Amino acid sequence: MNFIITETLNAIKHLYQEDVAESVINIQETRKEFEGQITLVVFPIVRFSKKSPEETANAIGEYLLANVAEITAFNVVKGFLNLSIADSYWLNLFNNELLKDDFLTVKPNGKKVMVEYSSPNTNKPLHLGHVRNNLLGYSVAELLKADGFEVFKVNLVNDRGIHICKSMLAWEKWGDGETPESSGLKGDHLVGKYYVIFDKEYKKEIDTLKLDGQTEEEAKKNAPLMKEAQQMLLKWEAGDEGVIALWRKMNGWVYEGFEISYKNLGVDFDKYYYESNTYLLGKDTVDEGLAKGVFFKKEDGSVWIDLTADGLDQKLVLRADGTSVYITQDLGTAQMKYDDFHMDQSIYVVGNEQDYHFKVLFLILEKLGKSWAKGLYHLSYGMVDLPSGKMKSREGTVVDADDLVAEMVETAKQKTETLGKINDFSEAEKAELYTNIGLGALKYFLLKVEPKKRLLFDPSESIDFQGNTGPFIQYTHARIKSLLSKAQYQAAKSMEQGALTATELDMIMLLSKYPAELSNAAKSYSPAFLANYLYELAKLFNKFYHEVPPIVKEENANVKQHRLNICSLTADVLKAGTKILGINVPERM
Known part of the structure; x- marks a missing residue:
């Protein structure tokens, strides 16, 4: 939509003889209740026009309608100028940009990022809380990788x-x-x-x-x-x-x-660090901090840092007997990880009960003058509850990760068999499908919620072939693949120049947002943004599928090719997006 920004600047120059910065132009998607696809927010422009928002919007609308071929109509709602963009523009965008082989890929940006996640204790198995940690860490790493970063996945194991x-x-x-x-x-x-x-x-x-x-x-x-x-x-x-x-x-x-x-x-790591190897680290960092005057020594020989001026408290960094405390080790491990990988950013995926610890850790490293400290980020997430209440591992009532996965796969098996659509599957194909659906349900349910929010996980609710669930997205992908197979689809541009249906237009607009949604999710370290975009896309596709006449029977070759192209790209986006979330989408269901 860069042309709208450029042409709006031209309009302001022509109408009001003002050269304004690009940052003044605020465009957004038009709300569904109004006609048009793109809305220009006029309020920032009135200081140049010296007129009311409505007058300004109408004047700019008239200019754009007269001078920009792609704009076919406009309407004004208070200080908002709603613009209708020609179908030919959207068709050209779809054929020449969205159907390009590299639409779903981002070029490397030359930056390195480390994502540390899992961090289990070696005195007990992984449980539901660890599951959220692992799935969140893995998907954030995959998001950043998809957004052009070189990513290192590491696991700091608490084995002492x-x-x-x-x-x-x-x-x-x-x-x-x-x-x-x-x-x-x-x-x-x-x-x-x-x-x-x-x-x-x-x-x-x-x-x-x-x-x-x-x-x-x-x-x-x-x-x-x-x-x-x-x-x-x-x-x-x-x-x-x-x-x-x-x-x-x-x-x-x-x-x-x-x-x-x-x-x-379905998670993995590039490197493991072990606390049994790192717990003595950090003492050199303490000596460095004493030399720089960042730390101070008390009469008993213990070493501290005073963070009261920063709204925190005094923090012990070395005991009087010379032994480390937890933050001593973390200071040393942070330095070792940077020495190993020289990353631009380092993300710690750890529950929100450690918020204060990481605030202190990062602040100390900044005060020590570590150039890389500004790139440290604590991805804090909320706890996971079941309908029966919070779990306690030491009492043996923890929800074990392995048991949970097995339960999800078994539930997927029962629900899939009830639908009775896989009678021609081999036993191996059935087993793979149940695993994909069960894990897809679990992963999507845990990832669709903003990381910071506490989460109530209901296994039975997560495996549903309707609604905002992993299986619904998986089923949509399988439906598309079946349609493309029946139509014997071959990739080719459509020369269709006729009018688009409202839902076709919505599909093209939503598909065009994928790169921006991916980038937004990566910048926010939130797979939830991507997960919910994929759900909206699957939901809109089902509406499109039901509203247009049967695509396989369409007699107009251009229309048929165009609609199959929409189907194919939707399947590609769903597959690429769910892969980032760690979810496999079956070809058949």
Whole structure:
């Protein structure tokens, strides 16, 4: 629509003898209740015209109608000039721009971005909250890749600390040599089982100590199990060979389990970082901060930063005994990741309970003068609830990621079989279809909501072949592919120059928005923008499909080719967009 901006500037120059900046011209899509496709907001122009908004709009409208062939009519609603654009313009745009081979691709922009997501603990399996994290991180990475960035996906695994020792100690005490092979459990499930056992036995000890007169806090500190776990952590950090061997064995089980879960979810990583390798990092950064006067040392030898002038508080960055705190490690890891990849941006996909932590981390790095600190971004997201309420992993009531995926696939199977449209599918084709529909439903439901919003996930609501769901978009794609197959479609430009139906025009306009919608979603780090655009496109296509006469039977070759081109491009956009969301669209359903 650049020509409208150019011609409006010409109109202002001609009518009011004023040269104005392009930024003054505000054009937008016309609201559905008014005639036209493009609306010029006139209010910013009245200071040049010295006339009322209505008079200004009418004068500019008359000029454009007389001087611009593509404009066929206009109407004025208060300070808004609604312009009708000739069908020939939209047909030319469709044939010569939208049907080009590179319409769906963006050229590399030369910038690098890192997306860190997943970040699991190796004492339990992935759960529903991790599922949102993984799907959000993966789709944001794919969005940025589609928008021209070179993208690095990384996973910082929390594989050390007292919580890991809890699982290890419980397995030592009550495991009786149990392994994933002997138990038939995935490795992460097996280790998670012993994390739950530790918690139950720990609570029993706390209750016993409370009966002996200790307070809740005293009992928690004095429980023998917790003391043993703390002792194990000290041994581990001191390099005890037995503890390290046990840790390597159990962590190995967990990693094997995680890889299966990641494969089931369809997410991947370019590099793994492990906290067992990074927890000592950051001490050099603390020395650097002391030398620069960014940090200060208290009398007890502990090192702090005072952020009260920035509306925050004083933050400990190194304990008096010289050991790290969590933010020390994060400072060092941030530097290491930059040294490894030299990225322009680094996005941390972490739940909103860590908002304050990242505010402090980024501010410290800026005060340390890190040139790359301005490119750091915390993609904060809300928790996921089920209709039954929030989940608690330590009590063993967590919704396991693997179980959730299996449930989604089974539900997809039941709903698909009820429709009875896949009788000619082989068993392998059926299995693939159920997986695609089940995962498509899960991914779309979690991604269509703005990341910052808390989410209530209802599995049964997500698998619906109507409404704003993944299966509806998948079904629309399959319907189009079936139509194109029946019509024996061959890609070619249409020379159709007749009038477009209202829905055909709407389709061309909506399809033309794909690059802008993709870019907007990438800039906002929000797959929700793309997801909801794809739904609107699928919904509009179904309206188009029902309103035009049967395309396969259309006798006018130009009209038939043009409408099949719309169908084909719609399928291509749906496939490209859903792929970014990590969703596969079947050819048949």
